[in-house]
Amino acid sequence: MSAGKKKRFGIISALAEEQEGLIQAMHHPVRHVHGMREYTVGTLWNVDAVVVLSRIGKVAAAMTAAMLVEKFGVTHILFTGVAGSADAAVRVGDVVIAEALVQHDMDASPLFPRFQIPLMGLANLPSDLALSSHLAGAARTFLEAMSGPAVHRGLIGSGDQFMHDGMRLAALKNALPDLLAVEMEGAAVAQVCFELGIPFAVIRTISDDANEHAATDFMHFVKTVASRYAFGIVEQFCRDWVGSQEAAEEPVLISMPGPGVDTN
Numbered sequence: 001m002s003a004g005k006k007k008r009f010g011i012i013s014a015l016a017e018e019q020e021g022l023i024q025a026m027h028h029p030v031r032h033v034h035g036m037r038e039y040t041v042g043t044l045w046n047v048d049a050v051v052v053l054s055r056i057g058k059v060a061a062a063m064t065a066a067m068l069v070e071k072f073g074v075t076h077i078l079f080t081g082v083a084g085s086a087d088a089a090v091r092v093g094d095v096v097i098a099e100a101l102v103q104h105d106m107d108a109s110p111l112f113p114r115f116q117i118p119l120m121g122l123a124n125l126p127s128d129l130a131l132s133s134h135l136a137g138a139a140r141t142f143l144e145a146m147s148g149p150a151v152h153r154g155l156i157g158s159g160d161q162f163m164h165d166g167m168r169l170a171a172l173k174n175a176l177p178d179l180l181a182v183e184m185e186g187a188a189v190a191q192v193c194f195e196l197g198i199p200f201a202v203i204r205t206i207s208d209d210a211n212e213h214a215a216t217d218f219m220h221f222v223k224t225v226a227s228r229y230a231f232g233i234v235e236q237f238c239r240d241w242v243g244s245q246e247a248a249e250e251p252v253l254i255s256m257p258g259p260g261v262d263t264n
């Protein structure tokens with residue numbers, strides 16, 4: 001049990017619906033208000049956690065991530081929310097876990113290549129592989145029961161705009177062919193975590209196709225499905241995480257009655 005205590009997870013969402021139920025599920029929650037945000041510190045399924053709503057957009061998300069690390073001492077960050085699809089194979093209701101994130105509205109060309117973060121030398125910011133794999137495992141376990149939603153892993157793009165224009169999305173996809181989803185916060189959290197050396201992962205449930213119907217699809221989806229997914233996947237993630245930490249910390253083999261021992 002001690003393993004879950006040493007590490008502290010920051011769990012960020014942009015919107016209240018994306019995080020519904022998490023604070024209620026917390027043990028010993030303590031609220032702190034700082035910089036116009038409410039940080040709730042407590043325990044989620046034996047994981048030491050700080051849950052917070054960043055609000056929408058890259059600056060809001062960056063500020064929240066930095067505060068989680070510097071003021072609340074988190075060692076890991078998870079971002080859970082919804083996103084628009086940027087690939088025909090990624091359907092509404094599917095889940096995308098970021099392998100890397102790009103700020104798709106970053107363009108300091110011709111000084112730097114388009115999408116590259118100036119003076120950082122990078123456009124695609126990698127998420128933590130181990131954490132993302134844990135998250136993908138949790139998402140698969142949770143979604144298995146529903147037989148339908150797929151779990152994708154790949155590139156997520158973030159920008160300070162709600163993408164609701166098929167032509168614009170097509171142009172972006174042309175410039176970033178690997179793009180699976182678009183949202184408004186993930187790559188900002190990625191930059192903060194990259195610069196501060198904090199392992200992080202981003203999971204997004206697809207709420208819309210980032211086209212002309214995006215606004216209505218988004219509203220409907222966020223209220224009905226997104227919150228259930230986020231809660232279920234975070235719960236599964238925490239349970240798996242504590243299990244894996246305990247297993248890693250206690251290499252002593254405990255003798256268990258073996259399955260199918262047949263003495264006949």
Ligand code: SAH
Binds near residue numbers: 014055081082182
């Ligand atoms: N109408 C909403 C605003 C939502 S902005 C409100 O009033 O609260 C959309 C949020 O969902 C952002 O946090 C973003 O990360 C994500 N998102 C979902 N679909 C998106 C899309 N098509 N383009 C950009 N972000 C999207």
